[in-house]
Amino acid sequence: MLFRSHWKSRYKRVFEGAVARVLLWLCVALLACGSSALGETINVIQKDGEFDVSYNDTATSENQTIYAFNHTVSRTKTEGVRVSVDVLAQNLKSPILFVIRQKQAVLSFQVPLILRGLYQRKYPYNHLGRTLCQPPTRAASETQYFFVDVSTLSSQGTNYQLRVSRVESFTLQTDTTFSFTASPSQPQYFKYVFPEGVDTVIVKVRSDMTFPCSVMSIQDIQCPVYDLDNNVAFIGMYQTMTKKGAITVQRKDFPTNSFYVVVVVKTEDEACGGPLRFYPLRPDELIDAGNRSKTLNVVVSPAIKSEVYVMGMLFCLGMFLSFYLLTLLVACVEKKRAKRRELFQNIDDTSPAETDSLLGKKGDVKIAASPNEYGSLESTISSEAITDSAPSVDSATSAENYMERSGWKNVGRSRQESLSSIEEDDYDTLDDINSDKNIVRTKKYLCVSDLSRKDKRVLSKKYQIYFWNIATIAVFYALPVVQLVITYQTVVNVTGNQDICYYNFMCAHPLGALSAFNNILSNLGYVMLGLLFLLIVLKRDIVHNRALACNEVNAMQCGIPKHFGLFYAMGTALMMEGLLSACYHVCPNYTNFQFDTSFMYMIAGLCMLKLYQKRHPDINASAYTAYACLAAVIFFSVLGVVFGRGNTVFWIIFSVIHILATLLLSTQLYYMGRWRLDSGVLRRMVYIVYTDCIRQCTGPMYIDRMVLLVMGNIVNWSLAAYGLIERPNDFASYLLAIAICNLLLYFAFYIIMKLRSGERIQCLAMVCILFTAVVWGFALYFFFQGLSTWQKTPAESREHNRDCILLSFFDDHDIWHFLSSIAMFGSFLVLLTMDDDLDSVQRDKIYVF
Numbered sequence: 001m002l003f004r005s006h007w008k009s010r011y012k013r014v015f016e017g018a019v020a021r022v023l024l025w026l027c028v029a030l031l032a033c034g035s036s037a038l039g040e041t042i043n044v045i046q047k048d049g050e051f052d053v054s055y056n057d058t059a060t061s062e063n064q065t066i067y068a069f070n071h072t073v074s075r076t077k078t079e080g081v082r083v084s085v086d087v088l089a090q091n092l093k094s095p096i097l098f099v100i101r102q103k104q105a106v107l108s109f110q111v112p113l114i115l116r117g118l119y120q121r122k123y124p125y126n127h128l129g130r131t132l133c134q135p136p137t138r139a140a141s142e143t144q145y146f147f148v149d150v151s152t153l154s155s156q157g158t159n160y161q162l163r164v165s166r167v168e169s170f171t172l173q174t175d176t177t178f179s180f181t182a183s184p185s186q187p188q189y190f191k192y193v194f195p196e197g198v199d200t201v202i203v204k205v206r207s208d209m210t211f212p213c214s215v216m217s218i219q220d221i222q223c224p225v226y227d228l229d230n231n232v233a234f235i236g237m238y239q240t241m242t243k244k245g246a247i248t249v250q251r252k253d254f255p256t257n258s259f260y261v262v263v264v265v266k267t268e269d270e271a272c273g274g275p276l277r278f279y280p281l282r283p284d285e286l287i288d289a290g291n292r293s294k295t296l297n298v299v300v301s302p303a304i305k306s307e308v309y310v311m312g313m314l315f316c317l318g319m320f321l322s323f324y325l326l327t328l329l330v331a332c333v334e335k336k337r338a339k340r341r342e343l344f345q346n347i348d349d350t351s352p353a354e355t356d357s358l359l360g361k362k363g364d365v366k367i368a369a370s371p372n373e374y375g376s377l378e379s380t381i382s383s384e385a386i387t388d389s390a391p392s393v394d395s396a397t398s399a400e401n402y403m404e405r406s407g408w409k410n411v412g413r414s415r416q417e418s419l420s421s422i423e424e425d426d427y428d429t430l431d432d433i434n435s436d437k438n439i440v441r442t443k444k445y446l447c448v449s450d451l452s453r454k455d456k457r458v459l460s461k462k463y464q465i466y467f468w469n470i471a472t473i474a475v476f477y478a479l480p481v482v483q484l485v486i487t488y489q490t491v492v493n494v495t496g497n498q499d500i501c502y503y504n505f506m507c508a509h510p511l512g513a514l515s516a517f518n519n520i521l522s523n524l525g526y527v528m529l530g531l532l533f534l535l536i537v538l539k540r541d542i543v544h545n546r547a548l549a550c551n552e553v554n555a556m557q558c559g560i561p562k563h564f565g566l567f568y569a570m571g572t573a574l575m576m577e578g579l580l581s582a583c584y585h586v587c588p589n590y591t592n593f594q595f596d597t598s599f600m601y602m603i604a605g606l607c608m609l610k611l612y613q614k615r616h617p618d619i620n621a622s623a624y625t626a627y628a629c630l631a632a633v634i635f636f637s638v639l640g641v642v643f644g645r646g647n648t649v650f651w652i653i654f655s656v657i658h659i660l661a662t663l664l665l666s667t668q669l670y671y672m673g674r675w676r677l678d679s680g681v682l683r684r685m686v687y688i689v690y691t692d693c694i695r696q697c698t699g700p701m702y703i704d705r706m707v708l709l710v711m712g713n714i715v716n717w718s719l720a721a722y723g724l725i726e727r728p729n730d731f732a733s734y735l736l737a738i739a740i741c742n743l744l745l746y747f748a749f750y751i752i753m754k755l756r757s758g759e760r761i762q763c764l765a766m767v768c769i770l771f772t773a774v775v776w777g778f779a780l781y782f783f784f785q786g787l788s789t790w791q792k793t794p795a796e797s798r799e800h801n802r803d804c805i806l807l808s809f810f811d812d813h814d815i816w817h818f819l820s821s822i823a824m825f826g827s828f829l830v831l832l833t834m835d836d837d838l839d840s841v842q843r844d845k846i847y848v849f
Helices: 002-037 304-348 352-358 371-382 396-406 431-441 456-495 517-523 523-548 551-555 563-584 594-617 623-643 648-669 679-693 703-726 729-757 761-781 794-798 810-832
Strands: 043-048 056-057 065-076 078-088 098-103 106-111 114-115 121-123 127-131 141-152 158-167 177-182 187-192 200-206 214-220 237-241 244-250 258-265 293-300
Touching: 056 141, 065 158, 078 098, 098 396, 098 563, 106 114, 106 127, 141 158, 177 187, 177 258, 187 237, 200 214, 200 258, 214 244, 237 244, 237 794, 244 794, 304 517, 304 523, 304 810, 456 563, 456 594, 456 623, 517 563, 517 810, 523 551, 523 563, 523 810, 563 594, 563 810, 594 623, 594 729, 594 810, 623 648, 623 729, 648 703, 761 810
Parallel strands: 043 065
Antiparallel strands: 056 158, 065 141, 078 127, 078 158, 098 106, 098 141, 114 121, 177 293, 187 258, 200 244, 200 293, 214 237, 214 258
């Protein structure tokens, strides 16, 4: 039996060799017949080729050389075959054509090879190296034949060198780094087979050289392999790279459980941010590309398993649920302290005889406070009083005259009257009321009672519009955003172009159709903490309304007048920031960066409005005015992203508008809105300068306000000058920096003036301030790590990519999402609690600044 099987295998090899020779002579005969039909005589030279042998021959139009090679292909081992060609002559008028015929594929190329760049630049290459496509085999071992045909139409003899060699390291091994060299005319590709139990791998290609620019591609095992600069983007996934490149590959996308890793060096560096070569003087002029060889190394590593996905999701969910538990714990402690405080307050208010009757023999307390008393105390501790129309005690006489002049006593509205019937215009447009405004608001020292004279129901309705408007904006803004980013992700998945989206490819974990699920999941904190803030505000709102229903003095006449509409709007904006940031990270690039920043502008604007509303409830901007201004900011953001790069005219116009807006807002804040922008404004300005600076030198009447506005103008003028001089490419971030600088300046001024006025900051608010400041510091550290940037080309952006640093799932930018969401939540709590110390202080003793 052994002799019989040996005889069969030997007979089979002999038979296959005879068939190959017959096919070769048939091809020769057909070529000879074709040439004789054309009246030409072509000598066909047939040679048996051997691997790793250099053949130095001459090609002319009178002869054609055919090299026959054979090699054994095994099903368990893939061996690559590489063909190298070198033509020594320069400036050939007719190129040499090489045709490589295989069992299931044909590869042809000419030498010199002409590769085209931008503007039809032509780059000739005389030295070529191509790896042959390896068709799969079903047999355990099979001998395959291929032929190399060499021909030319040049009558002059052209010397060439041909060498066919085996690629020993054609199949990449898991976690094993392999180094190689590639050039535009000598691309390289290798095969990788998924091991058992591995469903996802990440292919990383690195180089110490920035240029020349190169392309890495992942292609299915099929012939032909697209491995030239002009066709590498035809199939599979691909991305440009300079020093780093990484693509995550999933087994489900490749039916054969294997794929090719293709690396191509481009003819020009413009796609990677490099300089362009000079434009040729003549259209057909050939440009010497020079040495564009690049040394690279590739490694294929298993990606994270499903357990890491689960761990990452549980970590993210658990971290933010802990804030819910902490809030519940603080609420329980506060409620317990409130009951204890109420208990001792009731004991102090009773007579000694009543006290003895309330206490048992052992001193046990037997007082049962009523629900109304509990609610009253809760509202005193944990809520902020809403503005009432009742004036302070010290100004009772003037308030009585004010009510008589305006006919307020004849109105007689009840508290249960529908809010829809209450309008500011019913009583706020009379000339005598305006005259009274000028008297009150232009006093040198203002108290909160002077700027909280409007009916609380009217202001409550006015500030609730903030919430309803931002909810409407969120719906109409988010729906097309979601639709657009889904389209982006679909385009990336269909075309395979990894340059569309600026991911951190070293730590981009796919899930379903999403390419970077971890960057989307990390935005969950904004949504969960925004919802938690809304619940906290709702609780305070309910408790405060109970206090108002009980006509408690502290809720009616004490503390900062509170209206919760802006707080609701801030919580909604934080949730929308999380949703839109997640949408942006579906496919981050410069065209949709606006999604990530639009509600950041709104959050900064709403926080400044809330700070101003605390001491100026009657004169704060309406929701329509505020959102119109924010819409203008977003409009300029879009213009800056589209037209701002290097556009001097745009930066001049924007800087002028920025400075003018700063001056107008400064005037509005300084005079508390009691000025008019009309044709006589210049005359009045000249008159003020003459009387206060020339005729007699007097200081400003409102020194504190002047200090704030002078500092604000210095900051904003400096930012405008910086933008005009430097013209940063990231206009959206520049605009956001302006908003954040103004917010921080106003917040610092508010804290300083609060302490300067003798007020104090309670323990809870101080803890929130310190905690928020520390978290913001760490968050900004991770933000400035810069794992990617769409200000550069995709290849340059990938130079900043880094591996995951938390649970092998989250990168630096994910940690920025975690910390910034916590910091924003803490900032909102600071605004909510920083004036709780004034809940029992009369409003005519709370200063305005």
